[in-house]
Amino acid sequence: MKPLLDVKRLGVRFPTRTGTIEAVRGISFTLGRERLGIVGESGSGKSQTGRAIMGLTPANAEVSADRLEFDGIDLMKAPPRLRRDLRGKRIAMILQDPKYSLNPVMTIGRQIVEALRAHEAVGKAQARERALAMLEAVQIRDVNRVYDLYPHEVSGGMGQRAMIAMMLIAGPQLLIADEPTSALDVTVQLDILRILDRLVGESGMGLIFISHDLRLVSSFCDRVIVMYAGKIVEELPAAELARARHPYTRGLLDCMPRIGEQRHPLPVLDRKPEWAL
Amino acid sequence: MSVSETRTGAGRRRAPASVYASAALRFLGVVVVTYLGLLAVTFFIGRVIPIDPVLAIVGDRAPASVIAQARKEYGLDLPLYEQFVLYVKNALTGNFGRSVLSTNPVMADIARVFPATIELATLGTIIGAAVGVPLGVLAAVKRGSLVDQIVRVIGLVGYSVPIFWLGLIALLVFYARLGWTEGPGRIGIAYEFTFTPITGFYLLDAVLQRDWGAFRDIFGHIILPAALLGYFSLAYISRMTRSFMLAELSQEYIVAARAKGLSESRIIWLHALRNAAVPLVTVIALSYAGLLEGSVLTETVFAWPGLGLYITNSLQNADMNAVLGGTIVIGSVFIGINLLSDALYRMLDPRTRTR
Numbered sequence: 310m311k312p313l314l315d316v317k318r319l320g321v322r323f324p325t326r327t328g329t330i331e332a333v334r335g336i337s338f339t340l341g342r343e344r345l346g347i348v349g350e351s352g353s354g355k356s357q358t359g360r361a362i363m364g365l366t367p368a369n370a371e372v373s374a375d376r377l378e379f380d381g382i383d384l385m386k387a388p389p390r391l392r393r394d395l396r397g398k399r400i401a402m403i404l405q406d407p408k409y410s411l412n413p414v415m416t417i418g419r420q421i422v423e424a425l426r427a428h429e430a431v432g433k434a435q436a437r438e439r440a441l442a443m444l445e446a447v448q449i450r451d452v453n454r455v456y457d458l459y460p461h462e463v464s465g466g467m468g469q470r471a472m473i474a475m476m477l478i479a480g481p482q483l484l485i486a487d488e489p490t491s492a493l494d495v496t497v498q499l500d501i502l503r504i505l506d507r508l509v510g511e512s513g514m515g516l517i518f519i520s521h522d523l524r525l526v527s528s529f530c531d532r533v534i535v536m537y538a539g540k541i542v543e544e545l546p547a548a549e550l551a552r553a554r555h556p557y558t559r560g561l562l563d564c565m566p567r568i569g570e571q572r573h574p575l576p577v578l579d580r581k582p583e584w585a586l
Numbered sequence: 587m588s589v590s591e592t593r594t595g596a597g598r599r600r601a602p603a604s605v606y607a608s609a610a611l612r613f614l615g616v617v618v619v620t621y622l623g624l625l626a627v628t629f630f631i632g633r634v635i636p637i638d639p640v641l642a643i644v645g646d647r648a649p650a651s652v653i654a655q656a657r658k659e660y661g662l663d664l665p666l667y668e669q670f671v672l673y674v675k676n677a678l679t680g681n682f683g684r685s686v687l688s689t690n691p692v693m694a695d696i697a698r699v700f701p702a703t704i705e706l707a708t709l710g711t712i713i714g715a716a717v718g719v720p721l722g723v724l725a726a727v728k729r730g731s732l733v734d735q736i737v738r739v740i741g742l743v744g745y746s747v748p749i750f751w752l753g754l755i756a757l758l759v760f761y762a763r764l765g766w767t768e769g770p771g772r773i774g775i776a777y778e779f780t781f782t783p784i785t786g787f788y789l790l791d792a793v794l795q796r797d798w799g800a801f802r803d804i805f806g807h808i809i810l811p812a813a814l815l816g817y818f819s820l821a822y823i824s825r826m827t828r829s830f831m832l833a834e835l836s837q838e839y840i841v842a843a844r845a846k847g848l849s850e851s852r853i854i855w856l857h858a859l860r861n862a863a864v865p866l867v868t869v870i871a872l873s874y875a876g877l878l879e880g881s882v883l884t885e886t887v888f889a890w891p892g893l894g895l896y897i898t899n900s901l902q903n904a905d906m907n908a909v910l911g912g913t914i915v916i917g918s919v920f921i922g923i924n925l926l927s928d929a930l931y932r933m934l935d936p937r938t939r940t941r
Contacts, residue, residue, distance in 0.1 A: 363844075363845060365841060365844050365845060393847050393849070394847060395847070396844065396845055396846065396847035397845060397846040397847030397848075398847055401845060401846075402842075402845040404838055404841060404842055404845070405838075406838065409837060409838035409839060410838040410839055410841070410842040411839055411842065412839045412842075412843065412857055412860075412861070413839070413861065413935075413936070413937060414860055414861055414864070414934065414935060414936060415857075415860075423846065423848065424846040424847075424848075427846055427847050427848050427849075428847060459936040459937070461936070461937045462936075472842070475842075475846065476845065476846070479847075
């Protein structure tokens with residue numbers, strides 16, 4: 310069976326006055342209807358990988374790939390109009406912080422309805438019904454009230470639920486979650502993960518879960534890719550994380566404290582220049 | 587305050603009446619304090635400048651007895667604080683005394699010239715915003731491109747070329763050479779004596795009387811100075827629009843809007859501009875307020891009988907009643923416009939509504 314997403318030697322470069330910055334340097338992976346975690350520190354290129362798949366890299370970025378295929382569609386050759394139609398409809402993305410990723414002057418309901426009506430010719434009343442149902446699906450209780458609220462009037466957890474509702478309402482087959490819980494309180498993080506878990510499981514969509522939190526990713530995903538300086542340094546099933554071989558991954562794992570242990574000071578990451586080669 | 591209670595109701599919640607009442611009270615307090623400040627400043631200026639108001643009225647050859655009597659009549663022999671109270675009372679009733687120059691009550695003079703300025707400033711601002719905002723949006727979206735450069739140059743020229751020079755050139759080209767527009771003044775000689783102003787806004791008056799000939803003539807007169815003022819405010823409005831739009835377009839919610847698959851035009855005009863409109867309203871309102879002061883140079887070049895020309899003439903003739911009256915009217919307009927833009931700000935940005 311053909312994979313949902315096939316990425317071969319994907320690169321993202323930013324030409325600047327002082328030289329080219331290579332954010333992503335020839336990474337390859339495939340994704341079926343599974344959960345793939347991409348882990349790495351800031352600047353490792355994990356977010357730019359997600360945005361390149363969405364077609365949302367900044368205007369000055371150069372994207373190259375030997376192959377970038379979504380469900381048999383060559384994304385590198387796809388015209389902008391087709392890529393726009395894919396966005397939201399078949400590939401969706403959840404951003405980090407609902408405080409900034411929701412339009413502050415538009416009610417939550419309108420933003421969800423807008424996402425739906427961009428892809429389906431549904432009437433206003435029906436769109437509202439679908440949006441309310443979606444809000445219920447992300448476990449918002451008082452949906453009629455929340456529908457009419459502005460983003461600043463809801464909590465971070467509520468905002469992120471609205472974000473998920475907005476991105477899933479058109480029924481995408483691939484969801485890219487770019488640090489979806491990093492801006493939230495720890496207690497709320499679990500709620501959001503549970504909701505994501507259920508919705509992804511029910512619809513059977515593919516998920517790319519981008520995070521800097523190795524443990525979170527390994528508990529949530531089937532497979533984990535570890536990125537460092539724009540490259541994949543290790544790829545392994547989440548269950549076998551303990552058997553990671555690359556020193557960077559080992560370092561990430563070792564610097565995590567465990568409850569009940571006495572290690573002072575905790576080891577810090579010792580980055581080696583040869584990893585970036 | 588039971589704001590949270592009212593929120594639990596279905597649908598859009600409403601704030602209780604007490605919230606509105608306290609907001610209105612605060613609003614009123616701001617108006618009163620600002621207005622008193624304005625009066626205090628104008629009063630102070632009127633007293634410290636080396637112009638004797640009495641002398642200006644009775645002339646420098648009047649005998650001492652007449653001067654003393656006039657001094658008494660105008661309350662100038664009273665202690666300063668009583669004078670101020672009198673001044674405030676007069677200002678509130680719109681009684682600024684008579685103009686030395688025209689011998690009319692200052693208020694009547696202002697009622698005559700101010701509509702001319704308002705009409706010009708309004709049309710100018712409409713032109714400035716209607717052209718400036720789209721240009722600014724375009725420049726922001728096509729940042730760094732030729733379009734951006736062209737908009738930059740258009741703005742720079744509007745901002746730096748003296749407006750009286752542009753006015754003269756415009757008159758020369760569009761009136762004298764091409765004959766596309768009418769010349770200086772508000773209305774042509776053919777209509778001057780048959781046209782009866784009702785509101786003082788000539789365009790509106792012509793519409794009210796269905797006098798389309800006069801309308802065309804008046805429009806021909808106003809379009810050149812209005813376009814000029816519009817160009818001047820366009821320069822500023824387009825620059826500000828560009829920078830507000832750039833700030834909005836780099837926000838995360840724009841990425842989210844793209845991720846939803848929205849069209850670029852919807853993202854720019856509905857999402858980004860709607861957010862940029864919040865600060866933009868203040869910019870446009872202040873530029874409008876600036877034009878309402880009366881643009882002396884434009885009014886001079888186009889022989890436009892407006893407030894700027896009136897105050898300048900009064901100033902040159904030491905007609906202090908007229909100057910102070912005009913200053914207070916302009917100040918009041920400024921306060922009013924500021925409050926209006928505040929209210930609009932609140933309307934446009936939901937974050938400023940709930941407290």
